Amino acid sequence: MKTRECDYCGRDVEVRDNLSDNIAVFCSTKCRYAKKKLVVYTSEGCFKCSMLTSWLRVREFAFEEKTLDTEATADLIMKNVVVMSAPVLEVEGTFYTEDQLFDGTKILADQLLEILEG
Numbered sequence: 001m002k003t004r005e006c007d008y009c010g011r012d013v014e015v016r017d018n019l020s021d022n023i024a025v026f027c028s029t030k031c032r033y034a035k036k037k038l039v040v041y042t043s044e045g046c047f048k049c050s051m052l053t054s055w056l057r058v059r060e061f062a063f064e065e066k067t068l069d070t071e072a073t074a075d076l077i078m079k080n081v082v083v084m085s086a087p088v089l090e091v092e093g094t095f096y097t098e099d100q101l102f103d104g105t106k107i108l109a110d111q112l113l114e115i116l117e118g
Contacts, residue, residue, distance in 0.1 A: 028060060036116070038063035041072060041088040048098060049087040051107055061116065091115060 001014045006027040013027045040056070040063050042049035056063050066072045068086050076083055081095050089096040089112075096115060101108055 036092055037090075038116075039090040040065050041068050041076070041083065041086055041090070042066070043068045043086040046086045048102055048105070048107075051105075052087045052089065052101060055107055055109070055112070089115070 002017050002019075003012045004015050004019075004021075004025045005011065006013050007024045009027060011027045013025050015025055019025075038056070038061060040049070040053055042053065042065055044067065053063075053065060068083065068088075073083070076088070076095075079095075081088070083097065085098050087098060087101065089101060101112060
């Protein structure tokens, strides 16, 4: 094993001796995805909104939460995004709606990870 610095925060990370120096190294999931801008648009009392934000927090994804009030809705309309229900996830300017994130009341974890890692 050898030690390299996390490419985001600089903490020491143990890696395999044969790991190429061209491969990025991160000390945590939080650092790995910290560079991606995530915004979760939520509404008050929304069960799926709570599920999504909890799922992201448990996996240490940094995100901004915006309530779908008049101002946030106007911002989305200016970006040509029309939302009929929450939550909405914005990843680097791409928007994902409730039907892309959930199957009924079940979060589509594999698909969500693919969105976040892609």
